[in-house]
Amino acid sequence: MIRPNSIEKILLDEQTIARRVDELAAQISADYADADHLMLVGVLKGSFIFMADLARRLRVAHHVDFIALSSYNRGTVSTGAVRLIMDTRASLTDRHVLVIEDIVDTGYTLKYLLQTFSARNPASLRACALLSKPERREVDVKVDYVGFEIPDVWVVGYGLDYNDRFRTLPYIGALKREVYTKQ
Numbered sequence: 001m002i003r004p005n006s007i008e009k010i011l012l013d014e015q016t017i018a019r020r021v022d023e024l025a026a027q028i029s030a031d032y033a034d035a036d037h038l039m040l041v042g043v044l045k046g047s048f049i050f051m052a053d054l055a056r057r058l059r060v061a062h063h064v065d066f067i068a069l070s071s072y073n074r075g076t077v078s079t080g081a082v083r084l085i086m087d088t089r090a091s092l093t094d095r096h097v098l099v100i101e102d103i104v105d106t107g108y109t110l111k112y113l114l115q116t117f118s119a120r121n122p123a124s125l126r127a128c129a130l131l132s133k134p135e136r137r138e139v140d141v142k143v144d145y146v147g148f149e150i151p152d153v154w155v156v157g158y159g160l161d162y163n164d165r166f167r168t169l170p171y172i173g174a175l176k177r178e179v180y181t182k183q
């Protein structure tokens with residue numbers, strides 16, 4: 001398996017991720033068995049691989065849409081403010097909306113999203129994140145489905161990036177600290 005020099009170690013390998021995505025898909029399929037119009041809203045870019053894998057394992061009919069936000073200027077340093085760069089194409093009103101995130105860190109992004117979306121009167125609104133860093137949380141936000149809780153390290157791969165690099169690594173790896181602390 002290719003392991004670039006900047007990767008300290010592999011936290012979650014392909015098999016581990018695939019098994020957990022299976023479990024999440026089964027749980028979501030059961031929970032939404034009676035819901036019409038399930039709409040998955042993926043948060044670009046980080047969720048694109050997780051979203052593709054999860055959606056293909058669902059056993060309930062669903063639509064997919066995307067939104068793009070930004071809360072990070074460069075590297076791992078947060079700018080504080082969350083910006084909406086691209087909205088969904090479809091209306092969320094009366095839809096069962098499930099937000100698909102790569103990772104919940106401070107929680108600001110998801111909190112902003114859930115507030116924005118709830119104002120559109122969806123039939124229901126929940127969030128699913130592949131990863132969560134509980135230690136880093138700064139705002140209280142409910143994540144209904146979490147793939148894995150991870151420690152406070154910068155991770156890349158399976159959609160997640162560092163300065164737009166490493167997104168397509170098949171595993172989730174921790175970046176060497178010296179890579180993201182020297183900016």
Ligand code: IMP
Pocket residue numbers: 046071072101102103104105106107108109110153154155156160161162
């Ligand atoms: P929050 O608003 O602090 O919760 O930040 C959430 C966003 O920050 C995620 O959707 C990611 O885009 C990004 N992010 C936070 N931690 C990581 C990480 O370890 N690797 C890659 N992206 C991260």
Ligand code: MG
Pocket residue numbers: 043044045046047101102103
């Ligand atoms: Mg993201």
